[in-house]
Amino acid sequence: MNQKYAAIFLAAIMVMSIFSYFVASFIGDSGNDEVAADVQDAPGFEIIDGTHFEADINSISDGLAISPEGISNAAYIDYSKVYGTPLQAFAPNITDLYSVYNTLIVKRYSAYNDDGFAFEAHVLSPEIVNFQYMPAETYNGYQILLRGQELYNVIGTPTLLGQQSSLEDVIDVSSGIANASTDYAELLEYVEPGAEYQMLSSNDILADQHYLEFRGTGDGNYTRTEIFLNPSDSALSTISALEGNSTERGLLYDTTIEDDGKIVKVVVTANESNFFNLAMEQYW
Structure with a gap:
């Protein structure tokens, strides 16, 4: 990569x-x-x-x-x-x-x-x-x-x-003649249903696999969820740094680490006035 x-x-x-x-x-x-x-x-x-x-x-x-x-x-x-x-x-x-x-x-x-x-x-x-x-x-x-x-x-x-x-x-x-994709089965175990926008990639410098979604929460807020399989050290450092000053940009972070660090899930929430900050934030 x-x-x-x-x-x-x-x-x-x-x-x-x-x-x-x-x-x-x-x-x-x-x-x-x-x-x-x-x-x-x-x-x-x-x-x-x-x-x-x-x-x-x-x-x-x-x-x-x-x-x-x-x-x-x-x-x-x-x-x-x-x-x-x-x-x-x-x-x-x-x-x-x-x-x-x-x-x-x-x-x-x-x-x-x-x-x-x-x-x-x-x-x-x-x-x-x-x-x-x-x-x-x-x-x-x-x-x-x-x-x-x-x-x-x-x-x-x-x-x-x-x-x-x-x-x-x-x-x-x-038709059942060929097998369906199971390429992202492990990552998708950590995904909640209902997102309006979802994306998956294995061509990514941040991790072996990367999941991204955006959704409305129904209360005027929006969330961006990113899930990483085997994230890179640089990605983890960037996530930590952005989480550290997230409140200054109107963002609420919830980061969880699963399976001894193999899976990292980041859920970021913002109201509509801070949606641009939510959408444009990047971990590379």
Whole structure:
């Protein structure tokens, strides 16, 4: 691991890099007058033959359950809960959420590894087919749709987006042909359910594995939770230093150490007026 991974991780926090790539691909193709039929007139998923993909996507753990082994980075965000709150800072412009399908993406999971695997899972509302596509071949009963620029969809809840080989890998996991990712099983034991934004990385200089989440607490406060597997000494020193002066920045720290130092969990709370301090604080 080296310094570039810190920059990659931080950039992904702010712009959700895989999503930005996919959106750019479709924006480049959608500048004509036919951008979308009226949503009310668009057909539903039933017009697509074959098996429709089906899985729960309510957390990063749900996403990993349909991802193959070897995931190096993953992210989950519930857009339906972040807009109109400070957490909107981690979401793209809402226009971008429409640009991929001409219907709204309300939840999104993404995963990739260093060997070229990458895919996204999108929960859409309403579930309509309001985009241009060409049917490609079927795979294990699923109709694969060509979207252009080597990107494909598999319709369902969620709808999958990625290169064909990656989508076939996801179908294999969902069908029980291949094993689901257990790459972060140990780290996820310390995660509480319900976060609007979650991210995992094993390409990180802070630790062997790094989990990050943001959530609203329902009382006007927000928390950032970071969990580290085998954190580096420099990360621990930085955490300690920032915790020492946290009250001056309107932040409340709760740090716990588990398994003889193998796991370090940091929960930081702030009110809305101090959300910027909460969001921008870094341990590298």
